[in-house]
Amino acid sequence: MSERFFPDSMPAPLASATTLPWWEAAAEHRLVVQRCTSCEHTRHPPAPICPECRSGESDWKEVSGRGEVYTFTIVHRPIAAGQELPYLVAVIALEGSGGLRIISNLVGVDPGEVAIGLPVEVVWEEMSADLAIPRFRPVSEEEPR
Amino acid sequence: MSGRKAHIVGVGETRYTRWGKIGDVTEHALACQAIQRAVEDAGLSMDDVDGLASFAEDRNEAVFLAAELGLPALRFANMVWMPGGGGGCAAVSNATMAVETGQAEVVVVYRSLCQGQFFRFGTGGMDATVPADPAPPTVRQADSMMLASLGMAMPYGLLMAAAAYALPTRRHMHLYGTTSEQLGLLAVTFREHASRNPRAVMGGRPMTLEDHQASPMIADPHRLFDCCLESDGACAVVVTTAERARDLDKPGVEVLASEQGAPKGYAFGPFTNANIPDALYATGGCEEMADRLWAKAGLGPGDVDVAQIYDHFTGCVLMQIEDYGFCKRGEGGPFIESGALAWKGGSLPTNTHGGSLSEAYIHGLNHVVEGVRSLRGESTSPVENAEVCLVTSGACVPSSAVLLGRR
Numbered sequence: 001m002s003e004r005f006f007p008d009s010m011p012a013p014l015a016s017a018t019t020l021p022w023w024e025a026a027a028e029h030r031l032v033v034q035r036c037t038s039c040e041h042t043r044h045p046p047a048p049i050c051p052e053c054r055s056g057e058s059d060w061k062e063v064s065g066r067g068e069v070y071t072f073t074i075v076h077r078p079i080a081a082g083q084e085l086p087y088l089v090a091v092i093a094l095e096g097s098g099g100l101r102i103i104s105n106l107v108g109v110d111p112g113e114v115a116i117g118l119p120v121e122v123v124w125e126e127m128s129a130d131l132a133i134p135r136f137r138p139v140s141e142e143e144p145r
Numbered sequence: 146m147s148g149r150k151a152h153i154v155g156v157g158e159t160r161y162t163r164w165g166k167i168g169d170v171t172e173h174a175l176a177c178q179a180i181q182r183a184v185e186d187a188g189l190s191m192d193d194v195d196g197l198a199s200f201a202e203d204r205n206e207a208v209f210l211a212a213e214l215g216l217p218a219l220r221f222a223n224m225v226w227m228p229g230g231g232g233g234c235a236a237v238s239n240a241t242m243a244v245e246t247g248q249a250e251v252v253v254v255y256r257s258l259c260q261g262q263f264f265r266f267g268t269g270g271m272d273a274t275v276p277a278d279p280a281p282p283t284v285r286q287a288d289s290m291m292l293a294s295l296g297m298a299m300p301y302g303l304l305m306a307a308a309a310y311a312l313p314t315r316r317h318m319h320l321y322g323t324t325s326e327q328l329g330l331l332a333v334t335f336r337e338h339a340s341r342n343p344r345a346v347m348g349g350r351p352m353t354l355e356d357h358q359a360s361p362m363i364a365d366p367h368r369l370f371d372c373c374l375e376s377d378g379a380c381a382v383v384v385t386t387a388e389r390a391r392d393l394d395k396p397g398v399e400v401l402a403s404e405q406g407a408p409k410g411y412a413f414g415p416f417t418n419a420n421i422p423d424a425l426y427a428t429g430g431c432e433e434m435a436d437r438l439w440a441k442a443g444l445g446p447g448d449v450d451v452a453q454i455y456d457h458f459t460g461c462v463l464m465q466i467e468d469y470g471f472c473k474r475g476e477g478g479p480f481i482e483s484g485a486l487a488w489k490g491g492s493l494p495t496n497t498h499g500g501s502l503s504e505a506y507i508h509g510l511n512h513v514v515e516g517v518r519s520l521r522g523e524s525t526s527p528v529e530n531a532e533v534c535l536v537t538s539g540a541c542v543p544s545s546a547v548l549l550g551r552r
Contacts, residue, residue, distance in 0.1 A: 008281070
């Protein structure tokens with residue numbers, strides 16, 4: 001079992017047929033972005049049509065899981081029972097994603113140490129056997145980029 | 146066309162309270178009350194009304210209201226197709242289109258909100274006091290596009306608007322050096338305006354910048370006093386043609402221009418969309434729409450005498466001020482510091498009723514009501530000889546705005 005940061009009571013993902021493959025990849029600890037097979041434009045969240053060339057064909061591109069903090073907030077009110085406060089919600093700019101960002105959490109960091117531009121990497125939290133959530137922590141010193 | 150140019154001829158509201166305090170009347174009955182008062186204020190009869198419009202997934206369906214209020218016929222019923230407070234001015238806009246095209250003669254725009262009778266915003270229906278379901282957490286089916294969109298944000302605990310809109314505000318601070326004190330000054334200014342307004346829920350509660358800075362942190366940089374109130378209440382405005390307006394006792398307020406919409410790729414805004422273009426991320430997302438609004442009216446920011454700007458959070462007001470061109474991008478903080486928003490001596494007196502931060506949170510339709518009052522000379526913080534008022538709806542979501550004028 002992976003390290004846990006949030007309780008089981010956190011809201012579970014709600015997925016449509018379009019977004020479900022993203023969560024299925026996450027369950028395998030693969031962070032992916034949807035890529036248009038016609039023009040290679042990437043998009044997130046997953047959507048049925050490429051907004052650039054309007055092609056309906058797409059595949060999934062795995063990204064490194066590294067990135068940097070684009071913006072963040074330190075939240076002092078719980079959403080779910082048993083949640084540690086405060087917690088960090090952040091937007092992460094993903095390396096090698098074609099310029100995409102995702103909403104996630106920052107974990108394993110003192111809120112006072114967080115700044116926009118902070119280099120981070122993905123850490124997978126296994127909420128259950130078939131649900132893994134990508135969260136992010138500062139890039140560790142011993143693993144230079 | 147000029148005889149059919151849309152005017153707002155009546156405004157009305159029920160009592161406003163803190164959320165959950167109206168339990169003796171249903172939310173639906175409150176909607177009826179607000180509509181009746183607005184029609185009465187207009188000097189019209191319910192027999193004149195043939196259209197109803199609302200927004201934000203209003204639970205009070207027009208067809209039931211029309212039957213209960215005894216409308217002779219319902220010729221136009223409309224709900225703005227987006228959730229949240231972005232659609233208030235769009236509902237006025239839709240009413241405007243209906244009367245100007247002859248689809249209807251008299252349309253009432255309404256919003257009724259009793260969060261205590263339903264669920265409270267910001268929780269997403271979650272209750273942090275209820276322990277986890279013993280079943281292991283797993284991905285569930287989203288029943289709608291909106292839930293599929295929220296479904297990409299909620300596993301991270303992003304369900305509260307105060308946290309969602311902290312994200313662009315934090316980035317604005319990073320890019321331009323905007324401070325919590327500047328946001329606080331905005332809240333203090335609106336509270337001062339509320340002090341003269343007997344309808345204002347926080348009218349009797351003065352606030353200083355020190356009070357703001359000492360208020361608990363909710364979602365950094367949003368302190369409690371950066372967040373709007375949560376209220377129970379209802380309000381309504383009556384839209385009809387210039388021709389009908391001429392026959393009424395009170396002066397009509399002309400809808401000079403109205404616009405609605407969202408820029409490319411915006412979707413529901415930063416709440417669920419991390420990929421708003423970089424140039425738009427630390428904005429209210431209204432700049433493109435504002436340009437359309439000014440062009441349609443043949444006016445610019447310098448022509449505005451008084452503004453009612455949707456204030457769900459202080460930072461969202463600051464970013465809208467920049468979006469609408471009252472100052473340059475990034476200069477919203479110093480603009481607020483200059484005292485520009487103050488009723489007394491400000492270059493842009495804003496939220497003269499106290500706004501959602503201090504009057505009440507009726508999803509911003511109360512800002513339209515105040516816009517009309519400010520041009521009729523009926524505001525409790527009157528701006529002398531005001532001829533043009535900008536009213537905006539929720540920013541950082543698909544938004545809308547109207548420019549009101551007194552000739």
